[in-house]
Amino acid sequence: MATSDPTYRRARFGSVLRRLREQCQLTQGAAAAQAGVGVDKINRVELGRVALGVPLLRTLLDLYGVQDSDRRNAMEDMVVNLAKKSWWNTYSLHLPLQDFLGLEQDAEAAWAWEPLLVHGRLQTERYAEALLASGDEVIPGGQDRVESMVAVRMHRQDVVTSALTVVLGAAALDTVVGGPDVMREQIAHLLTRKEVELRILPVGRPHVGLDGAFTILSFPDGGQLAAVESLVTTSYFDDPESLSLYGRAAKQLTDLALDPSASRAYLEERVRAL
Known part of the structure; x- marks a missing residue:
């Protein structure tokens, strides 16, 4: 073979x-x-x-x-x-992203910390388009790249059904992506995703997550990994020491964040304020 x-x-x-x-x-x-x-x-x-x-x-x-x-x-x-072949093979994606999408599909649960951006599985089409377009001066590909990546994100939301918990930094809601109308639509969309455990972490609380976003994937075979994405690639950590560290970081962020009910009230207030 x-x-x-x-x-x-x-x-x-x-x-x-x-x-x-x-x-x-x-x-x-x-x-x-x-x-x-x-x-x-x-x-x-x-x-x-x-x-x-x-x-x-x-x-x-x-x-x-x-x-x-x-x-x-x-x-x-x-x-x-x-x-x-998987659904993402119809798109021209670099290997690190294909790898992550495959791992995400294999996982039974995902826990994610997003300090500055709405998680990809929770983004509206207009939010994703505005966010991706903001990188045109840095990342090659132009409008074709934007349209392709928006399609990938929307397709991903349709097919990835693993349990998802997101701790979202309030700063992600303060960053106006695409204008007030886009943000209003995006925050309202978060309120409809009742199958996701969403917790908002208010600003002003120092924590280990200031170091950057990360995701912990749990697999039905008993394995886990922590994933850290950059502009170039995605790094994976599955050794016991690293998983213990990321697990403790996830617990700290979860404990500091508002509970799901208070987070929902926070989002409702943000929608009214826009």
């Missing part, structure tokens, strides 16, 4: 299988022998350098003692999704 440089998404799944094998105190050679494949196959799967079929996955999960049916089904779904 053909190999390729691993995306983080595939490498993450391979690392899950590696941890399961190590928990059973099996070497790659022992796992390969019992699964009836070459040791190189196990090695490449764990590195994310080769695709994994559902039959081999089932064999490995049996071998590693994974009996929970929900977890097994979720991991099978991930293998299928990794092998097929």
Whole structure:
């Protein structure tokens, strides 16, 4: 089977299988022998350098003692999704964004801190268009880039259904993107997204989140990662120390923010003030 440089998404799944094998105190050679494949196959799967079929996955999960049916089904779904074209393949997107969209699709829950911008899954079309257009002098692509990325964000909202919690900095509402009418529409839209746990963090409270936005994704296979996006790429952290740090940061931000009911009242007041 053909190999390729691993995306983080595939490498993450391979690392899950590696941890399961190590928990059973099996070497790659022992796992390969019992699964009836070459040791190189196990090695490449764990590195994310080769695709994994559902039959081999089932064999490995049996071998590693994974009996929970929900977890097994979720991991099978991930293998299928990794092998097929996804909705974002119809757009010309750079690899880091494709990788993140795939990870987001695999996740069962997302927690996000957004200090300055409305979260992408909560943006209105006009807000997204005005926001993306503001980067025309810096980011190449012009109007074609703006239209493509707006389409991606709207499509993303239609197809990504994982549970979402957002702590939104009040400064994001103070930044007038596209003018008062666009902001009024955007804030009113936030009030309609009752399936999202939205908490507003008022300004004037020092906290670790002043360092920048981040997202924590939780997966049905038991894994987690923290994602930090920049203009160039997205960095991922899945080691225990980093996850513990980001988990503590998420707790601090959640504790400092208004609860969902008070956040809703805050948004209602902001709409009336515009």
